Amino acid sequence: MAVTSTNARRDYSLTGPESARAVALGLASAEWYHTEVPRKVMKDLMRRNDAVATRDTAIWLGLMALSALGGVLTWGSWWSVPFFAVYGVLYGSACDSRWHECGHGTAFKTQWKNNWVYAIASFMVMRNPVAWRWSHARHHTDTIIVGRDPEITLMRPPDITRKVLAFIGIPNVFQDFAVLARQAVGRLSPGEAEYIPESEVAKVTCWARIFVGIQAAAVLAALLSWSFLPLVLIGGPRIYGTWHMVLVGLLQHGGLAEDVLDHRLNSRTVQMNPISRWLYWNMNFHVEHHMFPMVPFHGLPRLHELIKDDLPRANPSIAHAYREMVSALLRQRHDPGHYVRRDLPPGARPYRMEFHGEDALPEVK
Amino acid sequence: MSDWVDVCALDDVDEEDVIRFDHAGRTFAVYRDEGGAPFCTDGLCSHEQVHLADGLVLDDEVECPKHNGRFNYKTGAALRAPACVALVTYPARVEGGRIQVQV
Numbered sequence: 001m002a003v004t005s006t007n008a009r010r011d012y013s014l015t016g017p018e019s020a021r022a023v024a025l026g027l028a029s030a031e032w033y034h035t036e037v038p039r040k041v042m043k044d045l046m047r048r049n050d051a052v053a054t055r056d057t058a059i060w061l062g063l064m065a066l067s068a069l070g071g072v073l074t075w076g077s078w079w080s081v082p083f084f085a086v087y088g089v090l091y092g093s094a095c096d097s098r099w100h101e102c103g104h105g106t107a108f109k110t111q112w113k114n115n116w117v118y119a120i121a122s123f124m125v126m127r128n129p130v131a132w133r134w135s136h137a138r139h140h141t142d143t144i145i146v147g148r149d150p151e152i153t154l155m156r157p158p159d160i161t162r163k164v165l166a167f168i169g170i171p172n173v174f175q176d177f178a179v180l181a182r183q184a185v186g187r188l189s190p191g192e193a194e195y196i197p198e199s200e201v202a203k204v205t206c207w208a209r210i211f212v213g214i215q216a217a218a219v220l221a222a223l224l225s226w227s228f229l230p231l232v233l234i235g236g237p238r239i240y241g242t243w244h245m246v247l248v249g250l251l252q253h254g255g256l257a258e259d260v261l262d263h264r265l266n267s268r269t270v271q272m273n274p275i276s277r278w279l280y281w282n283m284n285f286h287v288e289h290h291m292f293p294m295v296p297f298h299g300l301p302r303l304h305e306l307i308k309d310d311l312p313r314a315n316p317s318i319a320h321a322y323r324e325m326v327s328a329l330l331r332q333r334h335d336p337g338h339y340v341r342r343d344l345p346p347g348a349r350p351y352r353m354e355f356h357g358e359d360a361l362p363e364v365k
Numbered sequence: 366m367s368d369w370v371d372v373c374a375l376d377d378v379d380e381e382d383v384i385r386f387d388h389a390g391r392t393f394a395v396y397r398d399e400g401g402a403p404f405c406t407d408g409l410c411s412h413e414q415v416h417l418a419d420g421l422v423l424d425d426e427v428e429c430p431k432h433n434g435r436f437n438y439k440t441g442a443a444l445r446a447p448a449c450v451a452l453v454t455y456p457a458r459v460e461g462g463r464i465q466v467q468v
């Protein structure tokens with residue numbers, strides 16, 4: 001079902017009037033809808049292990065090493081292209097899901113493993129590991145609440161050209177590097193200062209310096225060797241290998257409702273092929289992840305089976321989800337209040353009504 | 366020192382689990398560790414006031430259900446951001462097969 005609410009252009013900054021409005025409406029740090037799951041079942045779903053993530057990480061890093069080796073050995077010939085096509089996606093796309101799951105601390109049972117993979121993946125995806133831990137916490141507190149969520153990627157009206165360019169990391173990779181460079185000199189943006197506590201700023205600066213230093217070393221190596229190879233190996237994959245991260249990432253919330261307190265309305269679960277699922281570490285079960293962030297990636301398919309009767313039907317494929325999202329985005333260019341409101345199956349608990357005040361859900365009337 | 370307050374039967378809390386306990390207008394989290402010993406902390410996470418009774422107990426730690434912040438429920442120490450401020454802990458004991466806390 002497609003719905004139109006307000007047509008007003010909105011201010012997505014965290015320091016503008018929309019932020020104050022969200023607080024005034026009770027949308028900030030609010031109580032969200034959860035499907036009922038018995039405690040014993042939930043405990044089982046939340047159970048951690050090291051085995052799955054260790055296996056996947058060994059495959060991930062092993063394949064990266066092999067494809068990089070193949071690319072280096074065949075550098076200068078067309079044979080290097082397939083090697084770097086694989087390496088690029090493993091580095092420039094799979095980094096996002098590893099960053100995400102290890103940031104939640106759910107991928108591995110052993111925390112130092114989460115922390116190490118989180119740091120490595122943060123470097124690959126060019127995100128400050130400290131700043132983004134706080135950013136992502138806010139994203140979970142205030143998911144797609146305008147003026148509160150720093151991780152809204154598809155703002156209305158959407159800039160579709162820019163989102164198409166994002167598939168080749170333009171201009172994101174340069175912007176992300178500029179953010180790290182700014183943080184490396186100890187400066188936070190006003191938005192970052194909104195959600196990063198003072199006590200964490202020194203850590204933000206320290207990690208930014210490490211990341212900028214490594215990336216600068218790659219640039220220097222490229223200059224000294226007068227070859228692109230160091231940059232194809234370090235940093236470059238965020239351009240030529242980032243397409244899968246963008247492909248699946250845009251679907252998480254694209255074209256869905258803003259300012260609602262029910263993840264069934266602002267997040268999308270999409271059935272995907274097994275390779276995408278592996279690269280994405282099951283984040284295609286996005287409604288489930290937002291409702292229950294303590295369930296590790298390998299528990300999400302089971303969680304989905306358990307609660308799917310209370311959720312809108314999952315999109316059956318990436319192509320299906322894109323058709324739904326793109327048609328909403330095209331319309332949002334002229335009608336920013338438009339969004340897709342997916343129907344619930346019979347028997348599901350209805351969208352909020354008794355759960356939240358009407359004013360708190362301006363897009364669900 | 367305040368009096369001991371009855372919480373529940375020992376078996377009402379599984380080993381390596383947590384329940385919510387409300388008393389005198391305050392809310393607490395009552396745990397049992399792997400060996401079955403009881404512990405008690407403030408009920409709400411010090412980050413964003415989410416109840417820890419919906420969290421996950423792993424060894425000596427409780428993980429908050431909202432942002433996966435972690436605390437040592439025996440000492441109250443905050444172990445993992447975004448949880449940065451320690452929880453207050455309270456004495457807990459088993460008397461006559463029931464958990465009691467001193468809050």
Ligand code: FES
Binds near residue numbers: 446
């Ligand atoms: S509310 Fe507990 S970690 Fe954020």
